Amino acid sequence: MFVQPAPNPNSTPAVMIEGANSVGIPIFENPNGRMMESDGGASMLDVIVHNGKRQSVFRSYVFPLMDRPNLTVLAHALVTRITFDKKRATGVEIVYNNKMYRIGAGCEVVLSLGAINTPKVLMQSGIGNQAELGHLKIPPVQHLPGVGHNLQDHFLIYGCVWEYRQPSVIPNAARAVLFWKTDRNLDTPDTQIIQSDGGRVKTEMKKFGLANDS
Numbered sequence: 001m002f003v004q005p006a007p008n009p010n011s012t013p014a015v016m017i018e019g020a021n022s023v024g025i026p027i028f029e030n031p032n033g034r035m036m037e038s039d040g041g042a043s044m045l046d047v048i049v050h051n052g053k054r055q056s057v058f059r060s061y062v063f064p065l066m067d068r069p070n071l072t073v074l075a076h077a078l079v080t081r082i083t084f085d086k087k088r089a090t091g092v093e094i095v096y097n098n099k100m101y102r103i104g105a106g107c108e109v110v111l112s113l114g115a116i117n118t119p120k121v122l123m124q125s126g127i128g129n130q131a132e133l134g135h136l137k138i139p140p141v142q143h144l145p146g147v148g149h150n151l152q153d154h155f156l157i158y159g160c161v162w163e164y165r166q167p168s169v170i171p172n173a174a175r176a177v178l179f180w181k182t183d184r185n186l187d188t189p190d191t192q193i194i195q196s197d198g199g200r201v202k203t204e205m206k207k208f209g210l211a212n213d214s
Contacts, residue, residue: 003047004050005044006044006047016193017044025040026038027042027043041179042178042180044175045194078095078096080124081124082121084141087142090109119147119148122144123138123147126140127147128144129145175196176194177192177193178191178193179191
């Protein structure tokens, strides 16, 4: 996967980094690794842009291997549940082209469906809080009450909107990010701030006569 710091970053993300540094917030070379394991900090964001084009995870990891005989990619297939032999996962059940199929696993089953659909499929498979599974008439395979709980929503608030006095270049993908605590007694950061130049609110602003196409 091609990853690099945003080339030729605009001035405003760098200003946020300087501001964080001026009040004692640690600065890191990127937001991965050391920064995620620390008590918080600020850095420029990395980008997956190569030769002017954004790289997708699928195109980077999977597409170059599509001709391998041991790889099959099914688009528009819906995984409905994991199949089990007692408590051992044996495969998955899917809906594909309006038909249900069972695909057996020769070695292991890996679920990578995101924060919403991973617990969903686990619960549909009988793994979760036994009382909740019983309410839904799903036969329990393993009582695991944490499945489907403790999700923390991540909402986005635009905190500052401005208009350039003079025409400027279109901002690139450069952004700065800051993780910090609203309460010093917290164990981990609870706030994320992203500094980004961009015209994402321009369409909404036009509704109120606050922006034009110039």
